[in-house]
Amino acid sequence: MTDTLWTRDEIESPCVKICVIHPDSKLCTGCLRTLEEIAQWSRMSATARREIMASLPERAPQLTQRRGGRAGRLNRS
16 A cells, blocks of 8 residues: 555745735735735636736836845945
């Protein structure tokens, strides 16, 4: 008799535990999902999750660089 592992046929979350919502784009700077997508993720179908996952790379340019942080300090005259 062999042991079998229980697996789920689901797409994993793109969450990278950097949960900050960008003020202009309203996207999470870590996973690039909207708040609504994050909230609904566990209830979405696998098809809906795949569609979102496929669209994430296109969203990255929507995040504009903010003025603060290290880059902001280095640019001071």
